Amino acid sequence: MPxxxxxxxxxxxxSIFFDTQEDLEKESDDSYTFLEKPTPxxxxxxxxxxxxxxxxxxxxxxxxxxCFISFGxxxxxxxxxxxxxxxxVLIDAGIDVDNVFDTLAxxxxxxxxxxxICLTHDHADHIRFAYKIARKYKHLRLYCTRRVLDxxxxxxxxxxxxxxxxxxxxxxxxxxxxxxxxxxxEVPHDGTDNAGFSIEYGDKHFVIxxxxxxxxxxxxxxxxxxxxxxxxxxxxxxxxxxxxxxxYLKNRIRSANGHLNNADTARFLADNFTENLKYIFxxxxxxxxxxxxxxxxxxxxALAEKNITVGKGEGSFDDKTKQVQLVALPRYVCSRWFVFxx
Numbered sequence: 001m002p003x004x005x006x007x008x009x010x011x012x013x014x015s016i017f018f019d020t021q022e023d024l025e026k027e028s029d030d031s032y033t034f035l036e037k038p039t040p041x042x043x044x045x046x047x048x049x050x051x052x053x054x055x056x057x058x059x060x061x062x063x064x065x066x067c068f069i070s071f072g073x074x075x076x077x078x079x080x081x082x083x084x085x086x087x088x089v090l091i092d093a094g095i096d097v098d099n100v101f102d103t104l105a106x107x108x109x110x111x112x113x114x115x116x117i118c119l120t121h122d123h124a125d126h127i128r129f130a131y132k133i134a135r136k137y138k139h140l141r142l143y144c145t146r147r148v149l150d151x152x153x154x155x156x157x158x159x160x161x162x163x164x165x166x167x168x169x170x171x172x173x174x175x176x177x178x179x180x181x182x183x184x185x186e187v188p189h190d191g192t193d194n195a196g197f198s199i200e201y202g203d204k205h206f207v208i209x210x211x212x213x214x215x216x217x218x219x220x221x222x223x224x225x226x227x228x229x230x231x232x233x234x235x236x237x238x239x240x241x242x243x244x245x246x247x248y249l250k251n252r253i254r255s256a257n258g259h260l261n262n263a264d265t266a267r268f269l270a271d272n273f274t275e276n277l278k279y280i281f282x283x284x285x286x287x288x289x290x291x292x293x294x295x296x297x298x299x300x301x302a303l304a305e306k307n308i309t310v311g312k313g314e315g316s317f318d319d320k321t322k323q324v325q326l327v328a329l330p331r332y333v334c335s336r337w338f339v340f341x342x
Contacts, residue, residue, distance in 0.1 A: 063202055064084040064086055065341050066204045067082075067084055067088070067338060067339050067340070068206065068281075069104075069334060070329045071095040071099060072332055073331060074286070074287060076094075078125055080092070083109075083115075084201075085109070086179075090114060091118050091120065091208055092126040093130035094126045099334075100129075111137045112137075114140065115177050116167070118143045119144035120195050121148055121151070124156060127156070128156075131159060143177065144168075144169060144195075145169060145170065145171065146168050148191075149163065171184045171185055172185060180199050181201075182199050183197070185222050188213040188216050189212055189257055189259075190255075196208055196210070196212070206226065207223055207226035207229050207230070209231055209232065210231075211259065212260055213256045213257040223272075227277060228278060228340060229281065231282065232260045232265065233261070233285060233290070233299070233328070234284050235262070239288075240253060240261075243288060244288070253289075262294065262295045262298040265299060266298045266301070273306060273308055277324055278324060278340070278342060279313060293328075296326055309324075312325065312327070313325035314336075
């Protein structure tokens with residue numbers, strides 16, 4: 001049997017939470033074409049020991065690439081999709097259900113392709129529409145720790161029937177959903193319980209760590225292994241210092257269980273950069289104490305000091321010459337649809 005085969009190859013979000021100080025407080029077929037230099041394929045299985053040279057060989061179809069889109073990122077609401085063009089999950093549910101699913105539909109994702117909602121913590125900007133989404137699309141379940149569910153019930157005006165659609169998860173114990181292997185891990189923040197998510201898909205590793213006061217040991221373990229990293233860059237220290245927030249609120253934001261500032265995020269990325277990291281997404285930027293260009297410049301400067309070249313994540317020819325792509329996720333509108341092919 002010859003071994004040579006070929007590979008077969010959003011509308012603007014309204015501010016709904018925490019925009020103000022007051023809110024902050026409260027083809028494979030059966031034909032073969034031989035190339036000059038045949039590319040090996042992964043053989044799934046072969047029909048026994050038949051001597052027939054035309055016996056059928058089954059091969060694995062190539063996996064669809066991993067995709068990502070953010071529907072909004074910040075204290076006004078957070079939600080994103082991670083998966084493929086066939087299935088995936090939502091991370092958090094702080095954006096209006098119609099905006100989320102209209103945007104998914106525009107990118108070829110039907111509601112039934114979304115297999116679940118993974119919640120990072122119980123703050124309103126991350127869970128506001130969770131029950132509404134699950135009620136509208138009854139196949140969906142909420143994946144979060146029991147403490148997160150308890151916090152939702154205690155802190156928010158939500159039906160207790162939300163318990164009926166809860167799927168308990170446990171930190172550091174992987175679970176499989178939508179063709180992904182997902183592991184929740186501890187992050188320091190001031191929610192009832194707080195998690196980041198490590199998402200593995202084939203040899204791709206996607207990590208999201210939003211609302212994180214500092215990079216703890218377990219967060220570091222996962223974040224430094226990411227190919228695609230969503231990391232908080234919440235505030236510019238000077239803007240917060242001279243801003244209008246009362247001192248107690250500034251201290252809460254600066255605390256070890258608060259939010260990461262631009263400089264800390266930049267330092268972490270520069271100190272721990274490896275060639276495996278392909279995309280950096282800065283998330284949860286403050287409307288009052290940060291700007292996307294300030295956050296990106298801070299990170300870019302830190303990486304430049306280590307001679308790391310940075311692209312804009314726009315898919316341009318120039319981007320392809322850079323070592324890593326850097327994107328600040330929009331606060332009120334959706335990002336572009338990212339397809340990770342490397």
